Amino acid sequence: MLKKTFIIATLFQAAAFFGQQYGGMWIPTEINEKEMKSLGMKIKAQDIWNTEKPSIKDAVVQFDGGCTAEIISPKGLLLTNHHCGYDNIQSHSTVENDLLTNGFWAKNMDEELPNPGVTVDFVTDIKEITQDILGNTSSLSGAELTKKINENIDAYKKSQKIESYQSIIVRPMFAGNKYYAFVVETYKDIRLVGAPPQSIGKFGSDTDNWVWPRHTGDFSMFRIYADKNNKPAEYSKDNVPFTPKHFLPISVKDIKENDFTFVFGFPGRTNEYLPSVAIEKIITDTNPARIEVRDIALKTLDEKMRADDATRIKYASKYASVANYWKKWIGETKGLKKSNAVAKKQAYESSLVAKNSEIKSSLDEFKKLYDQQAPYALNNAYYSEILRNAETLTLANQFYAFVQNYEAGKVDDKAVKGFKNRLSGFYKDYDGELDAKVTAKLLALYANKTAPEFLPEGFTQFKDVNQNLQVLENWSRNSVISGRNSVNGATVYSNIDQVFSNLPELVKTLKADPIYQTLTKMRETYVTKADAQYVGLQSKIDALQKKYLAQMMATDTERKFFPDANSTLRVTYGKVKGSNPADAISYHYETTLDGVMEKYVPGDYEFDVPQKLIQLYNTKDYGDYKNAAGKIPLAFTATNHTTGGNSGSPALDKKGNLIGLNFDRQWEGTMSDINFDPRFSRNIMVQTKYILFIIDKFAGARWLLDEMKIVK
Known part of the structure; x- marks a missing residue:
């Protein structure tokens, strides 16, 4: 008990010092304005979110379904x-005109490059609709509850009047204890305006990914286009x-430690x-397990x-994508151990039990369910x-699904057209010979690390x-499948239409393909012996998580809870801080161009x-962008x-200016997805001074700066 008491005391001391015990990703309509102002914010909550007049939310969009802009x-x-x-810069690149290596800067709007399929989404309204979704479900559970919730969501969406370019997204919060509706406007004409060479925009590449000190000019520029009425088209x-209704002023003031x-x-x-x-x-x-798989794939590709x-x-974009979470999981595991996350949770759980038996x-039920799920989760x-x-x-897995649908008469x-289009996009950046090496190594890993009861018959080969x-x-x-042999007189590279011209012959050839057969055995064994058990136990865990979180919120009445992130619009806040991630290691809060030159390695693809x-x-041709x-x-x-x-995402100062x-x-704090610890959890941002310096002095694209409102 002494150990648990000490851990809780230490956590509260850290919270008092940093002003943030649990972090927070707040729904913009419910931000923690009191704490934000106590940390130094000078604007009001209405300046951040307002549906009656322009506000900061009108300048923030979801970029291409994943990032923020x-x-x-x-x-x-x-x-x-x-x-x-990166994907869009890559799509415009060739060996002869390598925009990844050379960068790209339009000299005027006529030179801006279209990006088919890229979208940006504005959130124009947010409403809590818990009663609409859960109001008639109190007596239901399991599959019946899920069915009714989905019916209620559909009914709610149909009841709302929206424009043709709008959509309504309904998301559960607090493990399904609350529901919110987001009205979204989608713009579809997005053009590439500028990007530094990857020796700036990706400086440090995979070696520096997730770590500090950092010297990456990680920015690119696009432009939203609309029809003559300013509507999506x-x-x-x-x-x-x-x-736009609002755009962000850009500050070039010096940033100081403890700034809000x-x-x-x-x-x-x-x-x-x-x-x-x-x-x-x-x-x-x-x-x-996940780290081990990606480690093998990355080394082979590299x-x-x-x-x-x-x-x-x-493979540039794919490699970066694979490496991203590989390194994140390594740091997350290290951080969870260093921050004593398990012991802290156990201490907190004991405090909850003391208040609510x-x-x-x-x-106890969590312990039983997670122990039961463990072998299936590892196989998964x-x-x-x-x-x-x-x-x-x-x-092979995509072809398997296609064959199953074909034989069921669902094709x-x-x-066929949709499947060919997806395959064409995949094969564009695929090397069958290279991936044969990756696949060979990963099959060996699966054969050696998977429990015998989850392996297909004969897989020990x-x-x-x-x-x-x-x-x-x-x-x-x-x-x-690898694209290196033909069927119907063509390969997927030479003529994909011809490959699909005789579907019975294609299906026959696929089913005789040893790669297809190997995938089939792996898939069918996994589905039979692990997937149903894993998913079934996860459903029970999810239901218990909803109950547990409701109990937690009802019991810990002094804590202000925020919903877990789920790709919906959120506000988070803090202070500019350095860190002390390990014994005798102290990180300053800011890096400079000097560090780029210290890391410089001529000809190296990362540095x-x-x-x-x-x-x-x-x-020292720094113009107005140098600091004091x-x-x-x-x-x-x-x-x-x-x-x-x-x-x-924009990092904003106390007045709402972009900084x-x-x-x-920071690598030592990537466990913040699971356990935010104010001692170690740090986000990393490229400064606006460096961005403007690169645009102006390096790229010579002064015409872009002339559009902006720069606060000096």
């Missing part, structure tokens, strides 16, 4: 991360730059209210990407990660990596530096509670 001019100019625009040469900041964006997923047993399973079981430019360009039965982690990272198996011309490399290369060379940037540094010390400030850290999806662009978290 903000409007920084009256002509619809968007700012987001370089890594958020498909791409057209006749469209005009969008006129807040971040507005679309955080993806957090699990702040998990019981201690769930965190323990993440640390010991599922995270290590070897060829370093040796071949065409492969580097083709009914909570003990919920905790290996199986899902291998199918995701062995692209040949990913393709028509529209389905894949335990030897060297043997797999020979077998998979032979299979890949003769496979339609090379453009000659023009070196020249600007050597001549005469340096160019680059990035800074603060205690804002962020996660994936907050990439590209930075959120792009990452």
